[in-house]
Amino acid sequence: MLRLDGISKSFRIGVLGSRYVPAVRDVSFELRPGEVVSLIGESGSGKTTIGRMVLRLLPVSRGTITFDGKDIAAFHGRGLKDYYRTVQGVFQDPFSSYNPVFKADRVFAMIRTGYFPRIRDAVWREKVEDALIAVRLRPETVLDKYPHQLSGGQLQRLLIARALLLDIKLLVADEIISMLDASTRIDVLNLLGDLKERGLAILFITHDLALGNYVSDQTVILRRGNVVEAGATGAVFGNPTHPYTRRLLSSVPQLHRKWEQVESELSGVAGRCPVHTANDAGAALAEVSDDHRVACLALGEDRPCPDSAAVSAGTAGR
Amino acid sequence: MTLRVTGLKVYYRTLRGDVRALDDVTFGVEDGEIMGVAGESGCGKSTLGKSLIRLDGRMRYVEGRVDLDYKELPIWDDADMNDFRYKEVSLIPQYAMSALNPTRKIGLMVRDLLESRGIPFDTVSAELERRLGLVGLDREVLGRYPIELSGGMKQRAVMVLATLLNPSLLIADEITSALDVSTQRAVAEALVGFRDNGFVDSLIVITHDISLVYQIADTIMVMYAGKLAEKAPTDVLVNSPRHPYTQLLISSLPEVGVRYEGKRLSGIPGSPPALLNPPSGCRFRDRCPVAFDKCGEEPPFVEIGPDHFAACWRAS
Numbered sequence: 219m220l221r222l223d224g225i226s227k228s229f230r231i232g233v234l235g236s237r238y239v240p241a242v243r244d245v246s247f248e249l250r251p252g253e254v255v256s257l258i259g260e261s262g263s264g265k266t267t268i269g270r271m272v273l274r275l276l277p278v279s280r281g282t283i284t285f286d287g288k289d290i291a292a293f294h295g296r297g298l299k300d301y302y303r304t305v306q307g308v309f310q311d312p313f314s315s316y317n318p319v320f321k322a323d324r325v326f327a328m329i330r331t332g333y334f335p336r337i338r339d340a341v342w343r344e345k346v347e348d349a350l351i352a353v354r355l356r357p358e359t360v361l362d363k364y365p366h367q368l369s370g371g372q373l374q375r376l377l378i379a380r381a382l383l384l385d386i387k388l389l390v391a392d393e394i395i396s397m398l399d400a401s402t403r404i405d406v407l408n409l410l411g412d413l414k415e416r417g418l419a420i421l422f423i424t425h426d427l428a429l430g431n432y433v434s435d436q437t438v439i440l441r442r443g444n445v446v447e448a449g450a451t452g453a454v455f456g457n458p459t460h461p462y463t464r465r466l467l468s469s470v471p472q473l474h475r476k477w478e479q480v481e482s483e484l485s486g487v488a489g490r491c492p493v494h495t496a497n498d499a500g501a502a503l504a505e506v507s508d509d510h511r512v513a514c515l516a517l518g519e520d521r522p523c524p525d526s527a528a529v530s531a532g533t534a535g536r
Numbered sequence: 537m538t539l540r541v542t543g544l545k546v547y548y549r550t551l552r553g554d555v556r557a558l559d560d561v562t563f564g565v566e567d568g569e570i571m572g573v574a575g576e577s578g579c580g581k582s583t584l585g586k587s588l589i590r591l592d593g594r595m596r597y598v599e600g601r602v603d604l605d606y607k608e609l610p611i612w613d614d615a616d617m618n619d620f621r622y623k624e625v626s627l628i629p630q631y632a633m634s635a636l637n638p639t640r641k642i643g644l645m646v647r648d649l650l651e652s653r654g655i656p657f658d659t660v661s662a663e664l665e666r667r668l669g670l671v672g673l674d675r676e677v678l679g680r681y682p683i684e685l686s687g688g689m690k691q692r693a694v695m696v697l698a699t700l701l702n703p704s705l706l707i708a709d710e711i712t713s714a715l716d717v718s719t720q721r722a723v724a725e726a727l728v729g730f731r732d733n734g735f736v737d738s739l740i741v742i743t744h745d746i747s748l749v750y751q752i753a754d755t756i757m758v759m760y761a762g763k764l765a766e767k768a769p770t771d772v773l774v775n776s777p778r779h780p781y782t783q784l785l786i787s788s789l790p791e792v793g794v795r796y797e798g799k800r801l802s803g804i805p806g807s808p809p810a811l812l813n814p815p816s817g818c819r820f821r822d823r824c825p826v827a828f829d830k831c832g833e834e835p836p837f838v839e840i841g842p843d844h845f846a847a848c849w850r851a852s
Contacts, residue, residue, distance in 0.1 A: 260716035369807055399576040400744065401804035404788045408803075411796040425716065432790035432801075455792065469721040471747040472791055473774055477721060 219419055220249040220272065220305075220388055225281030227267050227443075241267045243443045244281070244502055247436070251387065254410065254420040256430035256451070259440035260466075265423045268440075269392045272421060273307045274298065285388075303333060306381035310393035312373035316365040322373065323361050325380045333384060349379040353409055371402035378409065389413070392423040407433050427470050431455050439463050445503060446517055449510035458484065459492070459512045491515040491523050538738040539565040539588075539705055544600030546587045554596070555811045557583040559762040561600070562837060563845075565705070570731055570739045572749025572770070574785075575759035578808060581742045582630075584759070585707045587611060588740075589627045605704055622653060626703040626736075630710040632690040636682040643678030646697060653701075660700060667696045670733070671726045688719035692726060699735045706736040710743055724752050747789065750774050755843070758782045761808045761819040764837050766851075768844040778840060778851035781820050818848070826850050 225245050228238040242264040249255050257265040270276045272283060274290055283290045285301065293301050309315060316322055326346050330337065337345075350357045353375040360372055368376070374394055381389055391410065395403045410420055410433050424430050430437060431451060438448040439462070447460040458464045468481040492504040493514040503511035516523035544561045547554035557580045565571050575581045583595070588611065591597060597612040604624055610616040629635050637645050646664065647657040665675045671692040682690055691711060699706055708727060712720040730736050741749055749756055750770055757767040758781065766779040777783045784804045794801070806823040809815055817832040818824070824831070830849045837847040846852070 260718070400746070400785060401576060401788055403803065404790060404801045405803040407790065408796070408800060411800075427717070428790045428792045428794075431792055432794055433796050451795075466717055467792065469717040470792060471720070471724075471745065471751045473747040473750050473786065473789060474791070477725075477751055 219251055219286060220421075221284045222246055222248070222268070222272075223282045223284070225268070225271065225278050225283060227264070227271060227276065227279045241443050242271075245438075245440075245443075245445055246281075247438055247445075247448060249388065249419045249421060249436075251419050252414055252417045253436065254414050254422055254434040255436040255438060256434035257421065257423045257438050257440060258425065258427055258430045258466075260425060262442060263440040264443040265425075265440050266392055267443075269307065269390045269421060269423050272388075273305065273390055274301065275307075299333075303384050304386055305388045305390070306384060306386045307390040307392065308374065308377045308381060308394050311397055312370050312377060313365065313397075315377055316373065318365050320364075322363055322365045322368055322376055325376065326383065329380060329383050345383060346379075349382045350376075352382055352413075353379045354405070355379065369402070371398050371406060374398065374406060375409065378406075378413075382413075386418065388419045388421065390421045390423070393425070395429060396424070396426065403429075427455075427466060428472070439466070441517070444513060444517055445511075446513045447511070448503065450508075453507060453510035457507070457510070459506055459510075460517075461515055462517075494523055538567050538569070538605060539740075540603040541588075542601050542603075544584075544587065544602060545598035546583055546591065547596045547598055548583075548594050549596050550594075550812070553812055556762050556814055557595075557811060558587060559811075559814070561764055563757060563764065563767060565738045565740065567737050568731065569755060570728065570741060570753045572746075572753035572756040573740060573742045573759060574744065574746040574749055574756060575765075576744065576785075576808065578761075578811070579759040580762040580811075581759050582709055583762075585627065585709045585740065585742050588705070588707060589621060589625050590614065590617065622649075622698075622703065623701050624703055625705045625707070626698045626701075627707045627709065628691075628695055628698045628711050631714065632687070632694040632711075635694050636690060638682050641679055641681055642685075642693060646678065646700075649697070650700075655701070664696065664700060667700070667735070668693070670729060671696060672722070686719075688715055688723060691715065691719075691723050695723070695726060695730070699730055702735055704737045705740065706730070706738075707740045708742065711741075712748060713744065720748070721751075724748060728752050746774075746785065747791075758785070761814065762811050763819060764845070764847060765820070766844075766846040766848075767837075768841075768846075772841070772844055778844070779846045779848045780824050780826055780850065784825075 223246055227242040228240045231237050231239055245268060257268060259265040271278050278291060290301060330342055347357045355372060355375050360368060360376060365373060395406050414420055422434055434451050437451045437454045439446050441462050447454055447463045458467055464484045468484050491514055492506050492512050503513050506512050514523050542562050544558060546558040547556050573581045588602060602609040602611055609620055650657050668675055673689060673692055677685060677693055712723050715723060731739055741753060743749055753770050756770050756773045758765045760781050766777060766782045777786060788801055788803050790801060804823055809819055818835050821827045821831045835847045835849045837845055838852055840846050840852050
């Protein structure tokens with residue numbers, strides 16, 4: 219449904235925009251209906267940039283993003299509005315997504331004037347209530363309230379309800395639970411799981427490996443704009459292959475298991491670089507098992523990959 | 537015993553009355569102990585940290601006493617606290633970026649700080665460089681501006697600064713929450729190193745992330761709505777919590793390896809009570825699955841096992 223094909227993004231920096239910093243390099247993955255893909259990375263990994271490109275908030279520098287076979291860069295006017303009818307985003311800070319001067323449910327009214335100008339009042343009210351019930355909010359407790367009267371979890375769920383008003387097929391959820399308290403976090407995560415069962419595709423962007431693991435089918439691990447490891451969540455977390463993935467996993471504070479314990483479990487020999495020992499050396503990612511792809515093990519390090527010399531220098535250029 | 541807090545009450549002044557952010561809190565921290573304080577936003581954990589060092593203008597000391605190394609801390613008196621601040625009690629704030637003056641080089645700022653306390657910079661500069669090395673920073677950072685350092689580097693520089701005079705008690709307030717996971721681990725382990733090297737006697741680590749304090753703390757104290765809910769040695773608290781709030785909080789955390797399809801976790805329904813006019817009795821009563829008649833009375837914070845304290849009628 220959504221397909222990212224070798225997309226890259228560089229930002230201009232400097233006084234006259236004379237220099238470029240690459241933020242995302244050659245990232246490809248696919249999202250199918252009813253599937254949750256987690257984009258996991260630390261700050262500066264390009265995960266938010268990818269989400270913003272999918273939402274057409276940023277243009278792509280190279281590569282294409284296609285939705286149902288159509289290049290999203292070509293959408294204008296009417297076409298773009300139709301795109302937003304099916305693809306919506308929810309962002310990290312629920313408090314800054316609302317205008318504090320107006321009541322929180324104004325976000326619903328804006329959807330109505332923008333997308334459903336001719337709908338009857340009664341029908342609309344029912345639609346709003348259905349959306350609120352879908353995100354497990356009681357309409358009477360959240361409607362007609364100002365943002366400061368509601369909790370972060372309620373505001374975040376209101377934003378998801380707003381997206382649901384539009385029969386969306388894809389939701390881009392960028393760090394939507396990192397500002398929420400532990401006791402309400404899991405409710406929003408479970409909600410994403412329920413929406414997925416209704417056939418919604420979700421691009422779940424997070425820095426927290428445990429959250430990504432809980433809800434997603436596919437996982438993409440990013441480092442400085444590159445994909446280092448990707449595949450089925452069970453494969454990536456069950457058999458982390460790239461040293462960066464292992465380092466991330468061994469740094470996550472876990473309950474019931476101390477850092478030293480996790481580290482000793484993960485500190486096996488890294489093995490040969492799958493990219494440079496594969497037959498088709500030169501691809502960015504090599505398949506190590508079914509639905510589990512890993513980048514060159516030296517990716518992002520300052521030293522060259524020890525296995526790249528073994529492959530003849532002529533064919534292995536990346 | 538390094539720190540002894542007895543019946544401490546600190547309220548926030550508002551136009552509508554007092555907000556009871558810290559209501560009758562009693563606990564102790566031993567020499568060499570790292571105590572984690574965990575809780576959700578608004579539970580009073582940061583108020584606790586702040587009140588041990590400086591009450592800001594909105595905070596009002598009501599009653600209670602704080603003893604550090606058998607001397608009473610005059611926490612209600614801003615000027616008298618100057619003798620203790622930085623030398624005996626020190627704080628690492630949540631955002632290291634806002635603790636550093638952006639227009640001064642870090643070395644100059646350290647000099648200003650020390651001289652304001654009457655300590656010549658030259659007497660400690662060798663030790664300062666040694667300690668920067670211990671947390672993995674080069675001495676060159678002293679010649680740099682804060683903007684030239686990454687978040688993790690700034691956080692570590694502030695940590696060295698805060699502990700330079702070997703305070704008895706160090707309070708670390710959410711110091712890792714703005715950092716990436718790998719930096720987070722380095723910073724947390726540096727804290728343990730400070731204790732092991734004897735730079736600080738004991739530590740209070742305030743965080744919303746109970747799994748972070750599980751990694752480094754000796755004991756964990758859980759707060760709820762301005763009160764203490766439970767305090768126990770780390771392994772006891774995480775593996776056999778007795779207060780229903782602690783139990784629900786721990787069971788609502790997704791761990792690496794837990795999946796939505798396999799094991800659906802659930803949150804805690806409802807939200808904490810407002811502290812402007814908190815309800816009588818147990819403050820967790822409305823959200824508690826095992827509440828009964830007795831919960832209308834306030835449960836005392838009592839010892840229910842060796843070094844294991846809880847405020848719950850069901851636990852005792």
